[in-house]
Amino acid sequence: MKTDNLLIEIGTEELPPKSLKLLGDSFAQGISKGLKESGLAYSSVKALATPRRLAVQVSQLEAEQQDKVVEKKGPSVDVAFDSTGTPTKAAEGWARSNGITIDQAQRLKTDKGEWLLHKAEVKGEKLENILPGIVESALKQLPIPKPMRWGDSDAQFIRPVHTLTLVYGSDLINAEILDTKSDRHILGHRFHSPEGFELHHSDDYEQQLREHYVIADQQTRMQTITDEVKRLAAEVGGTVVHDPDLIEEVSALVEWPVALTATFDAEFLAIPKEPLIGTMKDDQRYFPIEDDSGSLLPRFIFISNIESKDPKQVIQGNEKVIRPRLADAQFFFEADKKSSLASRVDKLASVLFQKQLGSIKDKSDRISQLSAVIAEILHTDADLARQAGFLCKADLVTEMVLEFPDTQGTMGKHYALNDGEPEIVANAIEQHYWPRFSGDDLPTSDVACAVALADKLDTLIGIFGIGQVPKGDRDPFALRRAALGLIRIIVEKGLNLDLHQLIEAAAEQFDEKLTNKTLKNDVFSFLMGRFRPWYQDQGIQVDVIQAVIANSPSRPADFDARIKAITAFKQLEAAESLAEANKRVSNILSKAHVELTGMVNHDLLIEPQEQTLAAKIAETELSCKPELETGNYEGALNRMASLKDDIDAFFDHVMVNADDQNIKQNRLNLLHQLRELFLRVADISLLNK
Template sequence: MSTTQPLLIELGTEELPVKALPGLAQAFFDGVLDGLHKRGIGFDREGAKPLYTPRRLAVRLNGVTTEQPEQKSEVLGPYLNIALDADGQPTKALQGFAQKAGIDWSELERTSDAKGERFVHRATKPGADTASLLPEIVREALAAMPIPKPMRWGDHGYGFARPVHWLVLLLGTEVVPADLLGVRSDRMSRGHRFMHDKPVWFSAPEDYVESLRSASVLVDADERRERIVREVTAAAQQAGGQARIDEGILEEVNGLTEWPVAIACGFEREFLAVPQEALIATMEANQKFFPVLDAQGQLTERFIGIANIQSRNEAEVRKGYERVIRPRFADAKFFFDEDLKQGLESMGEGLKTVTYQAKLGSVADKVARVAALAEAIAPAAGVEPAQAKRAALLSKNDLQSRMVNEFPELQGIAGRYYAQAANESAEVAAAIDEAYMPRFAGDAIAPSKLGQVLAIAERLDTLAGGFAAGLKPTGNKDPFSLRRNALGLARTLIEGQLEVDFTRMLHRASESAAFQAPLRQLAEVERKSANALKSSDLQTSGETSGEMLAVLNGENIQSFVLERLRNYYADQSVPGQQFDAVEALVNSLDTLTLYDFDRRLKAIAEFAKLPEAEALAAANKRIRNILKKVDGDVPTTIDPARFVESAERELAEVVDAAIADTDPLLAQRDYVAVLGRLARLRPQVDAFFTHVMVNVDDLAVRNNRLALLKRLSDRLGSVAAIEHLSI
């Protein structure tokens, strides 16, 4: 009878790559469990998780069955018409099958399928001992790990992420013999490199975590993480502040330590004159330190380092941490001071010599385009156009600063400080920084209206320029980050609740970008743009060619942005049919605002919850199909005297009433109320299609009914093409 025993596998290595460590540990854990499962070996998953430190990957399971269950096999043989001759004797085909199975043909069983009866060999054999299978399970798990460039050591032919030094493989209290990656399994592990120089001996898997803890190794990553947060928080509170704990930095520090110890440190107050973002970036990205902030969220002269050792002389560790950041802080202060001497406005002169993109001119050219767009967008956001233009003209100047050259991630942030130092208005200074928002997925949009205007103008020009230069993303290639810019643009317009004429601004941005690029390049782009224009359509006039490209690219960019929005809403669990319903309508409109798109989509979501929604969507789909089949123009004149059936007369009356009620609601863009009112038409619509035939022989009656249906359909589709909701 099979029993269960705890299992421990530990692979000891040189320090593993910190950013890859959690993924490697998870892959090793999953690989071992998958290997057990494939072989039918039962195991207790409760409480199991990847265990790891920089020097080890481990799997510990509370219970694993000590042998496989019986292994049953079934091998299908030849059909009877092939297996037996006319006298019922075995043919060579059957004899060969039986010989391969190792039995006489008369011992074979029979089975049937759709093609008829055939011979089958069924066998049962005892399951193998788990211990005999474990080496291959571990080998498979190691081979399947995502290591793009395995490291090789010595003269061996195998490789791994880092050289391997020990292997623990215990099933219960017994060592499972195995030779993997040049090491032989044992029950001996290693403790902390500096705090425990003796081997760590495991009598059983249950001892694993506690034995290593006694050897100054916290093998549970969750326990290490909690310890880091607890110690950093306490050290910051003792320093009179609160720690800034970035999740990414926390994860890296967790992957760098086996026994983390917080060390409270400090630096000279004079460095606080430097933008705190530069100091924080240096502490976090370069040294993996945790800055300490005051109650207002401002940087103090304190920070917390994490040592991978309980030092007897903590003061020396502190000195080392303080010494290592001082030169970088000094450099940052020098760059900042020199930039202040130059001034933000004079930095802009250098943008004329910096190429933005070969076909789109210099960064100064881009700034001029963005400034013109910002000035045009500003009124829709309630922003003073002159202020928007001023902010845009200064928005890229910090790219020429020494600070941004050293800390590229401070683009915009440095500009805000330099604008403040130059006595620009607080709104302009903030907008220079906010123009880059959202900076990453999940980041907030610019908080101020002026910042939103700059963010929109910047992304409009980037999209228009990318399309004009033929840089539309293909597959995984997106050199201008146009997908990210498209989503950032859409989010800013929607979440900022800005009624910006998106279509008009796209055309304006595209026209500006089109005339920036050389005409011969424009012509090539035009020929390649979805066959929208034939090469014979290109005129010899550069102005005509640019105008044609502007219109073409404006339409292409609008479709591109809407496709990004489709994914954006899909992530919010918005059904594709609802998105299609709104997109189908707005594509027929002369103008488009994305905030209006969002409101229509939310109204459709509410409408779809109503019990009348499905029937009205199906009715509108039916109406659209009827109207499509009309030869020539669809009639629009309704003559009440030509109504024959009471159902059409009643429908006409309720449609008139619904239109009168929804006209002011549409003007107010209260789309939820519009659709709620239209939902009340369902009884009359159902009655019409039950009692009225549209395509009667009497042409006048038929046209009158078609005109009524068109009037109804136009109003049903006034918020979205609701027929898309019909399955």
């Protein structure tokens, strides 16, 4: 069957840059899905997207569907014919609908009876007849929150559509989609090639676009921008911090990326670099340049969408644009320094945290007290933690943070140092928001950890305390992120903290504001629930996580030690047999319906195998005690693994459900003792093979 390459392009006004990649990928996925559902085979599908087009290339696509035979089942023979063998109206109607007579019908025999059957040969449709519907369907499924109309057209799309091109090999496929008729005309670069060009073959698409100053592949534009930014930064003795999101966004703003270097007045370097970087990246999509020490250079790189004959004019224009923004930052910084952070805390009373929980000032007071409590548990300076907690939200009412919200915490640090606060307090103010996202840095000192934990706990306790738990995708107070951040800090910093103790201390700060009667259990369960996705992201097997969660260890660092121990235990030869034995013991005990103490009467141990097992359990309990007390769970499990042969021998030779009730009870207590020994680490009965 004939195959060739297909090009589909929708030419538009400028598309939303932050949505471009998603739109391009979704369009390609929709086309791929439609082709598969239509039974048209192809080799590959490639998404292409620029600010003014969404395109899809399909390679080695079949020109038409395969012919196929469709079986159309009719009424049963009992229904199709009356007692005299005459066809019924039901049978005749079915035959008529299939274009045959009753005599031409075949029979389908199954164990449930016999039916009329017609095998119809269906001729495969040509691509030109199928493709328009596939494209329309793919466009309708694009993630477009607010489609728009234009001119007097009833068509709706994310932006006005100007061209539609469907070219299969050298053939134009005629269609009308979004009130636009397909033709060979392709839009070129808006300034370098406004007249565009005619596409005569689908294989020429990318090359012809490049000749008309358009790089069709967004990944290629991203790589071009990355390489050029790196090259220009090196020329001035600096580097650009890698920012994939910024590169992707800029690549969605240009079709022909040209990188240029510009400068700004060195006087602005007296301002902390964070707001300067923020305004350059967020407001202007510029790339700031740092030296080897991380200090900002008075230069930046920007990406132009034109290859100017006079680049100096373009550079000067961008330098003119950035100066007022940097001047604003300078003004805010100098104005903010006139008042201390401490003097701003009372202003937080006018900033609402949550209606039932009060203001940010109320939250700061709670954080301050809780930070001190946690600091004492960590044996670090409680006074410094209390002060950092008291000041940690004060920068929210500074001019700089009001203008550049992303600098919260960071500006608090700079203003605290300006006020003469200890460096450890200033760092804690910045770091109490950490980690802000997956893989982000953690607070560096125990004081900073105390404030960060206090902030996250306060939010968790407060919001759970008024019954506003996360549901589905709704999590307006980012409680899942707070819980995961709390777990990461405790585990990765190796802090000896107990969740029950932390929850209790945090709840005490709220007085009578909380209404949830099951608050403490709810928050603990929520935190336990965050361990599973976190460990799964690290490649830990689900059964290992479940085995530890079954014990609900309340110290996250201890939880982590058990996870590592069970992961290592699963690699032992004895692990599978011991897990199966624990499952068997668990099942036996669950059906015993008697109270078990684990106290074994050695006089009632009759069989040699149960005598040996009892002795080995007592010996193992004694040898494991120091390992368990120090949290060396891997060492403890290695000792327990030595019980394998004795457990196997017990089940091979000893009948647990003995006729003598005292002997039976004693054997159940022996198994209970064995089970409790393993449960001191985790429930290994939950482990899979």
